[in-house]
Amino acid sequence: MEHFGWVCSRCSATFGLADIRYTCGCCPHGGRLTLALDYQRLGAGHAPGDTVLLDEPSMWRYRRLLPVTESLSTSWVALPVGWTPLYRADKLGKQLGLAELFIKNEALNPTGSLKDRASALVVAKAMELGERTVATASSGNAAAALAGLCAATGLRCLVFVPERTPASKLAQLAAYGATVVRVRGDYDTAVELSLAASAEWGWYCRNTAVNPYTAEGKKTAALEILEQLGWKSPDAVLVPVGDGNILVGLYRGFVDALAMGWINQLPRLIGVQSDAAAALYEAWHRGGTEVVPTRAATVADSISVGNPQDGYRALQAVRDTNGVLTTVPESEIVPTARWFTQQTGVLAEPASAVTVAALPRLLRERHIRRDERMVIVHTGHGLKTLDVVMAGSPRARVVEPTLDALRSFITDHHGGEPAFVPANG
Ligand SMILES: *Cc1c(COP(=O)(O)O)cnc(C)c1O
Ligand SMILES: [Zn+2]
Secondary structure, three states: OOOEEEEEOOOOOEEEOOOOOOOEOOOOOOEOEEEEEOHHHHOOOOOHHHOOOOOOOOHHHHHHHOOOOOOOOHHHHHOOOOOOOEEEOHHHHHHHOOOEEEEEEHHHOOOOEOHHHHHHHHHHHHHHOOOOEEEEEOOOHHHHHHHHHHHHHOOEEEEEEEOOOOHHHHHHHHHHOOEEEEEOOOHHHHHHHHHHHHHHHOOEEOOEOOEOHHHHHHHHHHHHHHHHOOOOOOOEEEEEOOOOHHHHHHHHHHHHHHHOOOOOOOOEEEEEEEOOOOHHHHHHHHOOOOOOOOOOOOOOHHHOOOOOOOHHHHHHHHHHOOOEEEEEOHHHHHHHHHHHHHHHOOOEOHHHHHHHHHHHHHHHOOOOOOOOEEEEEEOEEHHHHHHHHHHOOOOOOOOOOOHHHHHHHHHHHHOOOHHHOOOOO
């Protein structure tokens, strides 16, 4: 623990690990805290396996780069998170004319999204601190991640979600046994209420970016990507952006790897938003460092954020890696999610498909090249937005159990396709 402290991303003030809980008081919304690591004492310059990397099939293989007490292992084994597959999506790559396109499949985390990494670390810290109740605002996935981790460890869990949270996400929350506060209003409203309520009742607050462990937990996804590529940085990593905390978390992991001497350069971070929820893109476009809250109304509920909670650091991260922020037309998101699923076998919630939708524009504007090695971070499972999946899918017709009935069914669907002509016909 003596290897760690906090540094404010705005005013550079430093704090001891246990001396501050959430944010620095230097600005009205609170300067976001970033973990400061003593890389020398952690073994910088030596191979990962010789220093911090542990042989465990979860995000906790990197726990020595996280400020957790080693003896406190219950939450780590209660619901293992991370060590998700990274693989080449060759069919998708070919369709888009890209030589080396990889998917980091974060939907395979236990509650179905990348948010599990943040909640796992927050819950481990909550247990270490002796907290009994954890609360969070969320558009749905952070809440599910927290609710799942709390179900596995026995902590009490309250989640604040917007009134228009998809039904399948609400069902998931209820199933884990969380107390669900469905707030009249949007995600930004839920954030305000959850902060006030956590202060009022003294709950441990997991809120994205406000709790500094959220980005630090997510950094394990970046470390895994590098390890899975043999400690060679990809050229670019693409990620959907709402609050900007996933982007910041990935940046944190890449920065750690660079500082430890495991890679030679940072990948470019490319953040993608819907043009119907583009607060961060607009700040980027203006060339500014400050985000002006906007209206957010995208079908991609996980990135429907008007007042990004990690905007300042996200803009810094994109700038520092020579990356870019871009948008996709709102109307393209759902069709792209369906197309992506049919090219990969990966069922995507709408937010997770914006990166794919952005690839043609990124190519056209020369932010990426066809021969580059790129990773798209697949952030959330399609079953979380069942309404959207169902709305775009034809309802299967019931077929009588005879070959004659099947023959006319197949003729209707596949007419003259050679694969569907009977052997004797
Ligand atoms: C949370 C989330 C995002 C966006 O992450 P931010 O940290 O809010 O930028 C993208 N996709 C999915 C599926 C998410 O759950
Ligand atoms: Zn500060």
